[in-house]
Amino acid sequence: MKIIMISPYFPPDKSVASIRMGSLYKYLVSKGHTVYVITNYKNIDDMEHVSFVREKQSNSVLNKLSSFRENRLSYYNVLSEVMKKFDCDIILISGGPFYTFNLTEYIKKMGKLSVLDFRDPWVFDIRGLKDLLSFKRIIARCIQLPYERNAIKYSTGVVSVSPGWINKFKLFYPFQKNKFKLIENGYNDSTNLNRNIGKTNIDFQIGIFGKLFYYSEKYSNIFLQALKENQQIKVLQIGNREENTDELLDKYDLSHDTIISTGFIDYEDGLKALMSSKFLLLIDNRKDAIGTKIYDYIFLNKPIIYIGPSKTYLAKMISSFQNGFSCASKIEILEAIKKIMNNNITNLDNNINVYQYGRSCRNQEYEKYLERIIKNEKW
Structure with missing residues (x-):
């Protein structure tokens, strides 16, 4: 052609x-x-x-x-x-x-x-x-x-x-x-990343690739309400810190270092950095959107917490995995975090073939x- x-x-x-x-x-x-x-x-x-x-x-x-x-x-x-x-x-x-x-x-x-x-x-x-x-x-x-x-x-x-x-x-x-x-x-399957790097050295509980609060004001606030209840949680954002981040943290009396933003880094370095997280996060309220980060998350095969409406495509997709959690309220978020932490859950799904998502x-x-x-x- x-x-x-x-x-x-x-x-x-x-x-x-x-x-x-x-x-x-x-x-x-x-x-x-x-x-x-x-x-x-x-x-x-x-x-x-x-x-x-x-x-x-x-x-x-x-x-x-x-x-x-x-x-x-x-x-x-x-x-x-x-x-x-x-x-x-x-x-x-x-x-x-x-x-x-x-x-x-x-x-x-x-x-x-x-x-x-x-x-x-x-x-x-x-x-x-x-x-x-x-x-x-x-x-x-x-x-x-x-x-x-x-x-x-x-x-x-x-x-x-x-x-x-x-x-x-x-x-x-x-x-x-x-x-x-x-x-x-x-996900970019041309990367040479070893997915096992960092799995035994967890520094952050939550990792997110790219935008954190951009897609939904409502569900961003619900997420921060959950962080207010559990202030031991640390968030690693791979990407530029959004302008309203510190303002939102102040609103809930949360320390600014609750969320650590790396600034823009290359794709493979971003994936390596996400390895230091216990589980991965998505906040989105769009009914039919998928985005690209979900595929990177699947490649890393770590538990995923989605925060948004329960009837979106992302909610259904993430819930289909063994350790994918769809949360629409503060209580659901806290329960999902508790389940992951208490049971030391490390995988999104034990039977997943990640390569079909490449x-x-x-x-x-x-x-x-x-x-x-x-x-x-x-x-």
């Missing part, structure tokens, strides 16, 4: 957003496919086929639509030039950001196939009732909806990472429901999916 991959975030970007396409790129090239990458400007000197776009950024709500259009035009211009010299079979577009997604109309006019990869939802990314009813977010959704509809209309296929999101897409786009395909995320399996699935689209076969 000859593939153009449009991915604003791409290695060596140090972000979760770049991992999915970076991993897929390496896999496809290793299988003999030719991949041409179009991405935001960065220092890459070891790739043969790559073109860069200078992204315009804006934090102003008033200027976001303008920068969206400018970035879309910039990618259109670069894609036009690339297509003149690189005769591809299919074009794969990853987001967010989503300003590249409307290139599907141009791609279709040029007689080419396109696939949209929704690593995150665009218009219907709803994080609780407060977010749903936010006037600012309602206006933003109304503005963005025509762009999303147009992007999906002209695409050949649409991929997303969560069964719930796939079902939601099919509900919102019933006349195009055959376009949607589930290809989940996974990115290698997902990349193989993606390769077959793209090949079937090119051959006009059902997937």
